[in-house]
Amino acid sequence: MDKSTIVCRCEEINIDEIETAIKYGAETFDDIKRLTRCGMGPCQSKNCIGPVNEIIANNTGKQLKDLPLTRMRIPVKPIKMKVLVTDIENSSIASVLAESVDEDGDNR
Ligand code: FES
Secondary structure: OOOOOEEEOOOOEEHHHHHHHHHOOOOOHHHHHHHHOOOOOOOOOOOOHHHHHHHHHHHHOOOHHHOOOOOOOOOOOOOOHHHHHOOHHHOHHHHHHHHOEOOOOOEO
């Protein structure tokens, strides 16, 4: 496969950049993420983690099953601010907030 092939479409990271990160000591997807921003795009690595782990396995001799899971951060799915501020009385967030505040309005 051509080394210029994009693996992480969100951050436009290609195979060559990933292999360079591995040469500099990256051994996991999180290492690659820290060095290249691969996996930090809008899809939060849903599309690139598989191919990147295969490249890591091919370049390090490790088995795919031995590679650690990546650290996922919330929000896993981006939400718009207007979801949080509009129609708050009918939103599921309102029910969560209501449960965390007692009758006097104090936080539990
Ligand atoms: S394809 Fe890599 S973060 Fe979306």
